[in-house]
Amino acid sequence: MTTRPENILRPTDSEARSLARRLLSHARFAALGVLVDGAPHVTRIGFGMTPDFTPLTLISDLALHTQALRTAPTCSLLIAEPPDKGDPLAFPRLTLSAVAEFAEKTDDLLAAWRSDHPKSALYLAFSDFHFVRFRPLSGALNGGFGKAFHLTADDLTQPVAPE
Template sequence: MTERPTDPIRPTDAEARALARELIATARFAALGVIDPDTGAPMVTRVSLVPGPDGAPLTLISTLSAHTSALRSDPRCSLLIGEPGAKGDPLTHPRLTLQAKAEQADKADLKAHYLGLYPKATLYYDFGDFGLVRFTPLSGALNGGFGKAYRLTPSDLLP
């Protein structure tokens, strides 16, 4: 008889949902993964991040950046949210991989909200080449630390 490996993914519970939402709510930057439309290869960059009023992440990006053209070509993307602490193994700290769809957000309407959470963007928020992007969650993979892996749905990720 062949042994079947046990599924390392735990059932999603209230603690996992709370941790994922906390990671989104407190993140001020993330790694953004997109597909380069010219080569089809993955491309990763760092972006600023704030939670929108509905909890979905927002970022301000320039139309001059390569990831903007990639998102226009294919709005599917991924965000890696969560940073290692000052001590210990980086792989033991919580992190969330969020699969999302990037959509234009109302830059004028969300200005006070965005700048209230990320005041450093005041320097460039009104530049004409910058747009506000909302990441609509499609799914999430939460690693809450060693042995704490969860799959999350959009309703698990937003309050």
């Protein structure tokens, strides 16, 4: 029987923080995990960042996950953009633990969302669609094989400098 190392996580460094922030900045979709009647429920959502670098989505009252977030706002997001080729598990991904907070449709959120999700313009006018901000609690970054990191909320809340 093989024994597992005591701590498989690497010390969090600036490279890990930068990679997590890049994943957050560039992702346009995410998998959202919520609890529905005590059972896990995962769905794909549109994803973006607010001007103040807070994770954001636009969801409908008709969606099961919307009602779940209103009942129990603690949730999880898987943020990753798998490549066109290669093994998706060999590429970076971030699991974010967060608290969902429903937000008003302000001009800055509308503009930010439209710029990253132009095909969603129709939904923005519907009264049953709402913005949800995700306040990060922590993150689990898999930066590729053998590159696992734990991230704090502070590690995840600063924008990436333009490349």
